[in-house]
Amino acid sequence: xxxxxxxxxxxxxxxxxxxxxxxxxxxxxxxxxxxxxxxxxxxxxxxxxxxxxxxxxxxxxxxxxxxxxxxxxxxxxxxxxxxxxxxxxxxxxxxxxxxxxxxxxxxxxxxxxxxxxxxxxxxxxxxxxxxxxxxxxxxxxxxxxxxxxxxxxxxxxxxxxxxxxxxxxxxxxxxxxxxxxxxxxxxxxxxxxxxxxxxxxxxxxxxxxxxxxxxxxxxxxxxxxxxxxxxxxxxxxxxxxxxxxxxxxxxxxxxxxxxxxxxxxxxxxxxxxxxxxxxxxxxxxxxxxxxxxxxxxxxxxxxxxxxxxxxxxxxxxxxxxxxxxxxxxxxxxxxxxxxxxxxxxxxxxxxxxxxxxxxxxxxxxxxxxxxxxxxxxxxxxxxxxxxxxxxxxxxxxxxxxxxxxxxxxxxxxxxxxxxxxxxxxxxxxxxxxxxxxxxxxxxxxxx
Numbered sequence: 001x002x003x004x005x006x007x008x009x010x011x012x013x014x015x016x017x018x019x020x021x022x023x024x025x026x027x028x029x030x031x032x033x034x035x036x037x038x039x040x041x042x043x044x045x046x047x048x049x050x051x052x053x054x055x056x057x058x059x060x061x062x063x064x065x066x067x068x069x070x071x072x073x074x075x076x077x078x079x080x081x082x083x084x085x086x087x088x089x090x091x092x093x094x095x096x097x098x099x100x101x102x103x104x105x106x107x108x109x110x111x112x113x114x115x116x117x118x119x120x121x122x123x124x125x126x127x128x129x130x131x132x133x134x135x136x137x138x139x140x141x142x143x144x145x146x147x148x149x150x151x152x153x154x155x156x157x158x159x160x161x162x163x164x165x166x167x168x169x170x171x172x173x174x175x176x177x178x179x180x181x182x183x184x185x186x187x188x189x190x191x192x193x194x195x196x197x198x199x200x201x202x203x204x205x206x207x208x209x210x211x212x213x214x215x216x217x218x219x220x221x222x223x224x225x226x227x228x229x230x231x232x233x234x235x236x237x238x239x240x241x242x243x244x245x246x247x248x249x250x251x252x253x254x255x256x257x258x259x260x261x262x263x264x265x266x267x268x269x270x271x272x273x274x275x276x277x278x279x280x281x282x283x284x285x286x287x288x289x290x291x292x293x294x295x296x297x298x299x300x301x302x303x304x305x306x307x308x309x310x311x312x313x314x315x316x317x318x319x320x321x322x323x324x325x326x327x328x329x330x331x332x333x334x335x336x337x338x339x340x341x342x343x344x345x346x347x348x349x350x351x352x353x354x355x356x357x358x359x360x361x362x363x364x365x366x367x368x369x370x371x372x373x374x375x376x377x378x379x380x381x382x383x384x385x386x387x388x389x390x391x392x393x394x395x396x397x398x399x400x401x402x403x404x405x406x407x408x409x410x411x412x413x414x415x416x417x418x419x420x421x422x423x424x425x426x427x428x429x430x431x432x433x434x435x436x437x438x439x440x441x442x443x444x445x446x447x
Contacts, residue, residue, distance in 0.1 A: 001060065008047055008061035012245070015039050016068065019237045029236060033297045036237040037244055037304075044248025058249050065245050069304075072239030075232045076310045081178045083225055083313050084186060084335055085193045090222040091328030092197025093204070093215060101194065101328070103443050108333045111435035112341030113379060115280070119273050119347025119427075120378040124371055126269040127355040132262060134356040186309060190335045222327075229313050236297060236314070243304035247422070262352075263419060269348045270423045277434045284441045294322040295433055302429040303422045308338040311429050319433060325440040333439065337432020344424030344431075345392035346382040350399035351375075357405040370403075377402045392417075392424060 001009075019036055051057040092101060171177050171188035178189060200218070204211035278288030292299075298318050302311045312334045319330035341347075354374050358365040365371075381399050400406065 005060045009064045012065045030296045032237040033300045036240040040241045040244025041248050044245045047249040068238045069242030072235050080312050084189050086222050086225045087331040088193025089197040090218040093200050093218050104329050107439040108435045115343050115431050116341040116347040116382045117379050119343040120351040120375045122269050122272050123348035123351030124355050126265050127352045130265040132356050133359050240304050266420045270427050273343050277430050284438050299426045303426040306421045306425045308428045319436050325436045329436050329440050333432050333436030341382045342428040344427035346395045349392040350395045353396050
């Protein structure tokens with residue numbers, strides 16, 4: 001281990017200890033996460049400076065500083081499936097009316113799809129406003145290699161229609177889906193949990209002698225799972241410090257500067273959609289300032305990990321504990337929001353790429369017909385993204401060919417993809433939580 005590597009690791013350990021000392025009853029998790037975020041950014045830049053921006057030289061240090069973040073994300077992934085399954089079963093068992101489950105699902109999905117349509121329109125308008133175009137863009141060896149891979153992957157999703165996607169949601173082997181073996185495993189576990197809970201609810205009504213035992217057992221298991229979630233959540237500041245250190249230290253400044261216009265436009269679109277979420281909350285009688293204050297730790301984690309699925313445990317816990325959303329609604333919105341109607345990955349990103357690629361094939365990106373067709377295809381494909389996995393990349397692979405546009409642009413943006421994906425993921429999670437809060441406000445019976 002070199003001197004610079006050892007120095008970096010020792011400083012990182014000192015930062016972890018500082019976060020540990022900060023952990024006091026009067027210090028909220030949001031404040032701890034914010035401090036960890038700032039420390040991670042500063043320390044990541046520090047590593048860049050002392051190593052002269054040489055990513056290969058920084059790598060040995062990141063091997064050790066990544067450890068807390070990798071462990072934290074692994075623990076979160078460990079509890080996702082048990083949390084979703086148990087929460088859904090318990091939530092359905094506690095429903096006063098079975099019909100309320102259908103109302104909740106319809107409301108959550110409807111809000112997710114609607115906000116994705118708005119996100120697509122925002123992406124179109126912002127891209128045109130910035131005058132972005134793929135004309136004249138060239139790629140190096142890495143981008144060209146990526147383009148070849150994407151051409152192959154595009155063939156996989158080309159023949160996948162909406163009907164096939166829906167079939168993939170249905171669990172055929174729940175034990176297999178509990179391992180997360182499929183792209184649609186989370187939705188499959190949600191569906192199984194709903195059906196299992198519904199069966200338990202019907203048994204309670206048909207045979208009242210079992211009712212108390214069913215409710216008590218589900219309450220006990222849910223309490224244990226939520227305590228486990230709380231234990232893992234207490235590690236959030238350390239995970240954020242580690243993850244942000246990696247993000248900043250491993251960023252290639254030259255690549256970012258070359259495509260800074262697209263980065264800025266992407267974050268402008270993302271910011272506008274956050275405002276849209278706030279507006280929708282205001283229109284339904286919720287306080288957007290209070291909402292964003294309470295979900296800050298969730299957004300920070302989503303930003304750092306770039307994983308909507310890994311954010312599910314923190315998402316559900318925050319909705320239930322901080323936003324006072326019923327567990328049935330929180331579970332559905334967090335789970336569906338991680339795979340369906342993602343505002344950032346399935347809405348903004350493919351819309352921006354389509355507008356940029358349109359001039360290369362002689363299409364006017366401002367033509368009403370083009371815009372309406374693009375919004376329609378993005379809305380439909382927001383379900384298809386869940387069916388094939390891969391987030392924003394697969395969303396683009398579905399939308400661009402459907403519009404008759406080349407997919408090469410996806411590869412050309414590979415250098416800055418991680419930087420933009422952080423903001424997109426945070427927006428995805430906010431969209432899921434917004435659907436939960438609005439649904440909770442609108443549907444007050446049976447939950």
